Amino acid sequence: MKITLILPAIGKKSGKPYIKTWRLMEPLTISTLASMINERAEMVFYDDRIELIDYEEDTDAVIIPVEMYTARRAYKIGNKYSKRGIPVIYGGYHPTLMPEESIKNGDSVVIGNAELIIDELLDDIENGTLKKFYYGENGFKKGMIPDRRIYGNKKYSPLALIETGRGCVFNCEFCTITSAYKKKYYRRDIEDIVNDIKSSGKKYIFFVDDNIVADEEFAIELFKALVPLKIRWSGQGSLTMARNDELLKWMKRSGCMVVLIGFESMNPNILKQMNKSWAFQSDERDYLTEKIHSYGIGIYATFVFGYDYETEEDYEAALRFAAKHDFFFVAFNHLLPFPGTGLHDRLLSENRLVHPEWWLQSGYNYGNIPYIVKGDMEGRVTEKCREIRHRYFSLSKLPKRTLNAIRRYKDIITTFVFLSQNFNLKKEIDEKLMLPIGDGLDEYPK
Numbered sequence: 001m002k003i004t005l006i007l008p009a010i011g012k013k014s015g016k017p018y019i020k021t022w023r024l025m026e027p028l029t030i031s032t033l034a035s036m037i038n039e040r041a042e043m044v045f046y047d048d049r050i051e052l053i054d055y056e057e058d059t060d061a062v063i064i065p066v067e068m069y070t071a072r073r074a075y076k077i078g079n080k081y082s083k084r085g086i087p088v089i090y091g092g093y094h095p096t097l098m099p100e101e102s103i104k105n106g107d108s109v110v111i112g113n114a115e116l117i118i119d120e121l122l123d124d125i126e127n128g129t130l131k132k133f134y135y136g137e138n139g140f141k142k143g144m145i146p147d148r149r150i151y152g153n154k155k156y157s158p159l160a161l162i163e164t165g166r167g168c169v170f171n172c173e174f175c176t177i178t179s180a181y182k183k184k185y186y187r188r189d190i191e192d193i194v195n196d197i198k199s200s201g202k203k204y205i206f207f208v209d210d211n212i213v214a215d216e217e218f219a220i221e222l223f224k225a226l227v228p229l230k231i232r233w234s235g236q237g238s239l240t241m242a243r244n245d246e247l248l249k250w251m252k253r254s255g256c257m258v259v260l261i262g263f264e265s266m267n268p269n270i271l272k273q274m275n276k277s278w279a280f281q282s283d284e285r286d287y288l289t290e291k292i293h294s295y296g297i298g299i300y301a302t303f304v305f306g307y308d309y310e311t312e313e314d315y316e317a318a319l320r321f322a323a324k325h326d327f328f329f330v331a332f333n334h335l336l337p338f339p340g341t342g343l344h345d346r347l348l349s350e351n352r353l354v355h356p357e358w359w360l361q362s363g364y365n366y367g368n369i370p371y372i373v374k375g376d377m378e379g380r381v382t383e384k385c386r387e388i389r390h391r392y393f394s395l396s397k398l399p400k401r402t403l404n405a406i407r408r409y410k411d412i413i414t415t416f417v418f419l420s421q422n423f424n425l426k427k428e429i430d431e432k433l434m435l436p437i438g439d440g441l442d443e444y445p446k
Contacts, residue, residue: 001061002041002059003061004045004046005046005063005064007029012440019435036118044057051154060125064088064106066094069359071438082106088107089107089108089110090102093176097176097179098340108132109132111134112180113138115141117136140186143189144192158204159202161205162200164187164222165209165215166181172262172274174335174337174338175341176341193225197226197229197231211237212236212237216241227254227255235256238261248297252296258300258417259298261299261302263301286324296410302330306373315332315384315388319391329422332385334367386430405418
């Protein structure tokens with residue numbers, strides 16, 4: 001039996017290369033699938049971000065992991081195989097939240113994590129008895145390590161992607177992870193995490209969990225286990241971590257360079273709309289931010305704009321806060337109502353979605369706001385996000401931020417990463433804006 005694995009791309013401007021930071025990250029989903037399949041079937045893997053797909057190659061089935069941004073492209077790919085009579089199976093967060101949409105474009109949908117149902121799925125492919133839906137369980141199967149041999153000679157970045165847990169305990173309205181995992185957090189076995197890092201052969205790690213400190217006791221035990229590996233790592237967490245000095249101590253000792261934290265907004269009314277009313281008052285927010293910095297850990301601060309009745313001052317307040325703390329990186333993002341989230345359901349019930357299935361819409365470009373924005377910022381959200389991002393990453397501000405980075409991190413490698421990535425992030429926003437979602441990919445250059 002032969003299985004074709006395909007990682008769909010997001011989209012590309014005609015005649016332009018694929019966004020560099022998007023194409024260099026190793027596809028963890030693919031190597032995780034490969035580890036489940038490698039004893040049962042021959043596999044071939046196409047990375048749609050960097051190579052053209054051979055649609056005429058013989059295969060017994062095609063498995064495509066799908067995210068919201070890649071859904072339109074994934075269905076285009078799947079439909080080409082369906083025309084040849086080849087079974088197409090979709091999985092991932094998007095099909096988990098939108099199974100009825102996905103099944104219209106393929107033969108089967110895996111809902112949830114695939115580890116515990118993969119043998120049943122493979123048996124049914126082999127016997128020609130595919131079911132429409134397979135219901136996986138959340139969490140991890142002990143002993144399963146991604147098989148990165150599936151990458152072949154594809155040249156990804158020297159950064160390994162590793163899972164330590166799945167899900168998040170918070171209930172942010174816009175978050176697909178909250179929707180997919182029902183506000184629960186599932187820990188991975190620490191021995192498996194350590195073995196996964198060793199298996200990757202890399203010393204630079206990005207932990208892909210949405211909140212690596214969701215279970216602080218578990219996180220401390222994990223960080224202690226990482227110390228002997230002498231790695232450098234980054235991940236994502238919440239500002240609540242700064243209330244726990246023991247946690248911060250072991251984060252730093254284990255090699256933490258940067259942690260991404262979603263501050264989202266300086267406006268408490270906006271935070272309440274997001275279901276983040278648990279977030280911090282301004283004095284505590286400043287104190288906890290500096291507490292993390294005092295341990296020599298960088299912060300990648302993210303903010304999101306497009307909620308009801310925002311004003312220019314909300315954008316400017318976020319920019320002032322970012323400038324005050326000289327963050328390692330900053331992202332000023334426009335809000336998007338991802339399908340399956342509370343935000344999408346609310347906007348749909350309020351009749352504010354311009355296109356209820358905007359992610360499938362022909363002509364939808366990155367940066368388009370697919371819903372009616374209430375208040376003064378209607379029609380201006382994307383451009384204002386772009387403006388304040390350019391102001392933050394201004395070359396005139398870089399010397400001061402670099403000096404602060406040198407003093408704060410006291411590490412040549414961390415400072416080098418700071419400089420190189422700040423230049424990349426400054427130009428990346430313009431490369432992404434108006435990029436056509438799901439189009440421009442069946443051509444060179446990739």
